[in-house]
Amino acid sequence: MKLSYQWLCEYVDVRDISPEALADKLTSAGLEVEAVTPRNQGVRGVVVGQVLTCEPHPNADRLKVCTVDAGVGEALTIVCGAPNVRAGQKVPTALPGATLPGGRSIGKVKLRGVESNGMLCSAQEIGLEVKLLPKEQTEGLFLLPDDAPVGADVVTLLHLDDVVLEIGLTPNRSDCLSMRGLAYEVGALYDRPVRFPSPAEPAASGASPVRVTLETERCPRYDAQVITGLTPKPSPLWMQMRLLAMGVRPINLMVDVTNYVMLEWGQPLHAFDFGQVRGGHIVVRQARPGERLVTLDGQERELKEDTIVIADPERAIGIAGVMGGENSEVSAATRQVVIESAAFDAASVRRTGQRLGLRSEAQQRFEKGIDPVAIRAALLRAAELLCELGGGRREGGVVSVVRGQPSQPHTVAFSPARCNRLLGTDISAETMRGVFRRLGFTVEESSPDLWRIEVPTRRPDITLEADLAEEVARLVGYEAIPSTLPFGATTAGVRTPSQRLRKRTREVLTGMGMTEVFTYALTHPGSLDALRVGPDAPYRQMISLRMPMSEERSVLRTHLLPSLAQVAQYNLARDVAGGRVFEIARVYLPARLPLDEQPSERTQWAGLWFGVTEADVWNRPRAYDFYDAKGVVEGWLGAFGWLDQAEFRPASAPWLHPGRSAEVWLDGERIGSFGELHPETAAAFELDVAVYAEFDLDLLVPRLSDRWLVTPLPRHPASRRDLAVVVGRDVPADALLAAAREAAREGGENLLEDIRVFDVYTGSGVPEGMKSVAIRLTCRAQDRTLTDDEVDALVGRVLAAWTARFAAVLRG
Template sequence: MRASYKWLADYLDLSDLTPAELADRLTGAGLAVDAVEPLNRGVQGVVIGKILSVRPHPQADRLKVCLVDLGGRQVEIVCGAPNASPGLVVPVALPGARLPGGVDIGIAEFRGVASHGMLCSAEELGLEPRYLPKREAEGLWELPADLPLGADAVSLLHLDDVVLDIDLTPNRSDCLSIRGLVHELSAILRRPHRFPARVAAPRAEGESPLRVRLETPRCPRYEAQLLEGIERRETPLWMKMRLVAMGVRSIDLVVDITNYVMLEWGQPLHAFDADAIAEATIVVRQAREGERLVTLDGQERILTPDMMVIADPEKSIGLAGVMGGENSEIGPATRRIALESARFDGASIRRTGQALALRSEAQQRFEKGVDPAAVSSALHRASELLVELAGSRLVGGPRRVPAEEGALKRTVVSFSPQACRQFLGVDVPEDEMLACFQWLGFEVARGEASWRVEVPTRRPDVQLPADLYEEVARLYGYDHIPATSMRLPVDAPESSERLALASAIRRALVDWGLFEVRTYALTSPEAEAPMELDGAPVALLRPMSDDRRTLRRHLLPSLAEVARYNLAHQVPGGAIFELAKVFLADAWPQPEMPVERDVIGMMWFGETEGSPFERPRLLDFYDAKGVCEALLARLGIEASYRAGDAKFLHPGRQAVIDAQGQAIGLVGEVHPDVARAYEVPRAVYAEFDLALLSALATGQVRVTPIPRHPASRRDLAVIVPRDVASQALVDAAWQAVGEQGTLRMVRVFDVYTGAGVPVDHKSLAIALWFQMDERTLTDAEIDHAVGAVLQAWQSAFGAVLRA
């Protein structure tokens, strides 16, 4: 928010405060001032002059020689501006003058003709062209004819103003106007202001011919004033320069007056060409599906029923609170205008602006909330200015719907001085608290322990006792609140087995070389499409972007995104994991909330970096399986593996991890088609259900001493049907001799099919380790155990010892 120092000084005595000092006071009270910018960017020695005559330059076609009256003396100045003409009053930089950017002006000669100064444009005096009408931005600055010739231009052109650039927080919509800032400064400086509480309606004869119908609850108040006899006059220089100081472009007199009053009162206004309103009837309604409107920027907009429009019985003529329509625009032929002042629902205005990619000063104020008490006063103030400056006449009084709004509802907040002191940590006197509220314009009814504070409608941000505490703190002065150490008791959070387990898993995985990542829980159906997941994605009601419009159902796409990013940035490979939620639903929408699962997802991608002891190699299934086994062992969970059928994993290189008769996870190489879709050439994925791990984890790890006696290994190669799982043979071996306590380990180390093996069969090579703690086993004891294992395999699977 830009604020003119001189405009504020019209309503408040600031004679003892420089703009920089005023900025410090505002910042100290919570309204941070980012910059203090003088409107005069270095103009010195510029005066007012009038062009008496213009003749062509004898040696240059594009230059003109102007005779300029400086109020008692005349000088010749060479100029190339296209609008230089006799009778024009312009700024003149005389020899010795200085312009913004360190430009010094002297007597110069242009092809034989001496120029005693320079005729200036507004841009050459430091004004930004975007804030000026196109005509003034491109040529000499055409000034009012009644300015005194030869007088210093800085004060006459209102360049002696200073702009405060205030960084408002979103809740302080009241300070988006001079009115709000004046009330704020009055409380900060503890001095009275002169801003009127209200503006009375101008005297007008008869009843307004305008009619207004409200057909939507999103517009609780609408007022309109009809004026006729609008003259096409130039905007007064003082008004134009105040708009420039506030960062608003000057357009024409009618629009400038509506903008000026908006900046002054904080209430947006809009002027329609009254003759373009059919049946002199204004209708405020929701747009119809597919309705079209060409707005003032020349763009055709396709509207939806969620958008509010200003219309007449035949057509829409404007987007309520956002932008007017081209079909009701004020133009050179306009002789009657309908001036609008209304209250619109802020959320509706914001949604309309976002949907149509429109942004305006009026929209910004409506969506943050305008003061309902300013609706009538802003309309009356603009009507007065149109009568005074545009020569217009009121046609009847203002048309108000509803006719009587009634007393405006003020927010009432209960306030405890003692609670405020405890909240702020400083002993603020009650009289000081009362003074803060009174200077803010809050009405206070004091009680013994609690006060009743009535907040004016211009402060919608004050709703709770904590808001009142904040008002006391900032007006009493943050520098008066000492820094203190925290004395509140801090209780340790309740322990959670689930959180402790998650923490232990994180530490373990990091110890084994995996990196933890955090990814978005929001994704899109397209991102999950390559996995062909069951169920339906849970859609967001109002997504922030198209690629984050559903809740994720699986961690693989998120981890693949991290892997793809790293591979694209020359990282050869790595291992990552994430503990996060996935959201599952059979269909969406559905009556119940989606199921939330806590999942540990792990991914190995690319290749190892290599070392002096190992060449770089692709990370594979066994890297993942080793981590999974180590994790389960650390948690005290005994698990087994069986073939899996997940569509997104390689059909021959995946396994389901079972424990106590239920699936607790899976591990496998990502299906090549899925890997290509995610642009990760090769990856291995594993996951566990955290809830199942939590239920099965014992945390009991059995430690045995190192055996004192050697173990004996026997390698057996047996032929079994191809559909027999190797794990089944391992389990059968344990059952056959496990009770004897001599079998210590069983490992499958080779699978073979081909020559020498019958069709539909396979050869499994399995190593058995036998050992005892007390003594060394004899060959007879080992042979007996091996025979028992072979007998068990033959009986259960028809295994035949391979020759």
């Protein structure tokens, strides 16, 4: 919101306060002033000059020699190159010695042999906002009105001695979107009277020719006034300059008056050519299916049934609160207008503006809320100005149609003692009473500590006692609130077990070459289709948002794979060969739908290996496979000391390949799974081959230990034995390893340091239905070098266990 300092001074006398000091005061009170900009950018010595004669230059085709009366006693000869210069015009004239924006000095010069005693100026040369001016005022000289006094200082005439404050308003302060609201705010801050005149209600002058019908509940009030006998012409210079200072483009008197009153009162108005309102009947209704309207910007727009339209009995003539229609636009031929002042549903106006891609000053005010008191007052003020400046007259009185009860000032209970407790202050009741008086609030004291504050309708942001306490703080001054230090017992901050688990998981996974990603917790309801889960699966129970921004982000996710698959798709589409990514995030699993209790929010880490590995000196690129994921999972389990207790079993998840996947169990509890994606799942995600892993971290928090198991460096050598046994193809290699560990512990002293599979073979030399599994045993004692007999005894127990459980046969 822009604020003209000179315009403000008409309502509140702050001429003794500099614009900079006013800006500081407003900012300290919560209305942040983002810029203080003088309109005069360096203009001095420029006056109103009248062109008396205009003759061609004797030595230049594009120059004119003008004699100009600048009010200095004698006519000046000035050479001008502007294409629109004519005799009789009044234009800004820079006298010798004048300065223009940018430090440009004007003196006497000779142009093609003719002495020029000054300069005739364009709008840009005197620092006006060219982008807001009509085109004809930007192509050549800036033409002044015929009644501009010759010799008058242009700085004063064009209000260039004004200063504009640009205020960044918070959404709740809709009252400050007008000079009226800002005047009340400044008056309250400085405790000065506000002289804001209210227009008088005219005497009844017969029946109005316009009729208004409300057919929608989204328009609680609609006022209309017909003005006839208007003369199309530009608005007066003072009004144009005020509009420019406030960032509004002057157009013509009828439009400028509605914009001026909107800035003055904060109430948007619209002028319709009454001759184009068929039947003289205005109908406010919802748009009809398939209805279309060409708006004032020349664009044809399709209207939705959610849109409020202003119509006559035959067609729409405007989009309520957003933009008027071209079919009822005020033109040069307009002599009779009907002025609209109304209240429209804020949410509906906002939705319509967003859908149509339109944004206007009027729409902004309707969205944030208007003062119902200003609806009629602004209409009366606009009619007053049109009659005074445009030669019009009122035809009939104001037609006002109201749905429901008119808005009234509301009352808020207030306790001075509670206010002091909220603010941490000791402000007296008398001071608080003075604050409310300055704000224009009425105080009724039921008891010394229970007041009832009547808040005027222009302040819709005041609804709670805390709002009143904030007003007290703002006007007394935040600097009056004493500074206090927090007190109480201090404790050292530590991470919770869950935080430590997530942090360590992140460190381990990134240390193993994976990249952490962050994806949306919101997803599309169909994102699970690729996972091959049934319609009754728990994963399908997805929590919907009440008002989603888009269908793509309309439900809370129950699985992390679709999110990581999107990351893979994004990278592969941009020529990234492959990658290893992981995310630590939550999934949301409701007990039932619709929700009647908090859903289960499970923290998981999930990883995805996609594409091919990076090439290096020794290795060619290859597709990621099951063992890439297995290595990372084992490394992660080992970092927490869980690898020896982990049990790997075949996985049955429908999104994983049935023969290339595994589940991980700890002490009989499933903690996660990993494996190659099922071909159908991979194809649905447009991935050739990918490997996925997911683990439930919440299950592992109770297993987290603060103690570290440290093994001393070995002082004695290890003994290794490689064994190859033939077993049935359905015997898991992990079962052989578990049986070997159990057999090693049966000897009393556990000498088995490590055991791992290094080869699995099927083919020639191995019976049908059998496989050869080669396993390396590493044996070591901490206090001695093992003898062959000790190692052979351990190997014998292991072979005996394999033979007894799996009918294993040692290969020769």
